[in-house]
Amino acid sequence: MKVAVYRKEYFNAAHRLHNPEWDAAQNERVFGKCNNPNWHGHNYELVVRVVGEPDPATGYVYDLKLLSDLIKTKVLRRFDHKNLNLDVPEFAGLNPTAENIVRVIHDILRDAIDERFDLKITLYETERNFVEYPA
Numbered sequence: 128m129k130v131a132v133y134r135k136e137y138f139n140a141a142h143r144l145h146n147p148e149w150d151a152a153q154n155e156r157v158f159g160k161c162n163n164p165n166w167h168g169h170n171y172e173l174v175v176r177v178v179g180e181p182d183p184a185t186g187y188v189y190d191l192k193l194l195s196d197l198i199k200t201k202v203l204r205r206f207d208h209k210n211l212n213l214d215v216p217e218f219a220g221l222n223p224t225a226e227n228i229v230r231v232i233h234d235i236l237r238d239a240i241d242e243r244f245d246l247k248i249t250l251y252e253t254e255r256n257f258v259e260y261p262a
Contacts, residue, residue, distance in 0.1 A: 129245075131178045132187075134194045138207035141168040142223040145212075166210060171228075172251035173202070175236065179244040189244060201235050225252045229260040 143166050144158040154162045161167060175198055177189045209215055211223040217231045229250040240246055251257040 128180065129178050130181055130188050131176055132189055132191060132194070133177075134175045134191055134198060136173045136175070136195070136198050136203060138171050138173065138203050139168060140171060140206050140209050140211050141166040142211040142218075143167070144222055144224060146222065166212075169252050171206075172257075173198070173232065174249040174251075176247040176249070177240065177244050178247075189240075197236065197239055201239055202232055205235075206232075225250055225256065225258045226260075229258045233260045 142161075143163060144161040145154055146157070149157070175194065177194060179188045181188050205215060206228075211218050211228070215223075215231075218227070221227050221231075229248050232250065233246065233248045236248070237246055247259060247261060249257060249259045
């Protein structure tokens with residue numbers, strides 16, 4: 128009997144969507160306001176879903192306090208109030224789109240959470256725009 132548990136967190140970050148191989152006109156055409164050379168920011172909402180069998184001794188699938196601490200240590204300290212392009216090494220050569228951010232967060236947490244648990248990350252960039260990984 129598998130059960131899903133969820134932890135929701137928030138972080139604020141700035142970024143610029145930009146492809147250095149394109150000229151300014153093509154970057155503007157593709158990324159619009161998100162290509163602002165002076166950056167722009169989002170109040171991100173992060174939802175971490177862990178699926179597994181409840182432990183017979185505790186009844187927990189995954190201790191949500193431990194999950195919260197893990198997210199804070201591994202993700203929020205790295206991303207919150209940062210410029211993703213400049214301050215987060217994972218984006219040194221990777222455009223910080225929501226699609227790439229969610230994959231990076233997944234990989235960070237996947238390394239820290241036992242493989243016996245299924246892991247899905249949902250990232251809201253705005254109230255109406257969000258991504259999930261894996262799909």
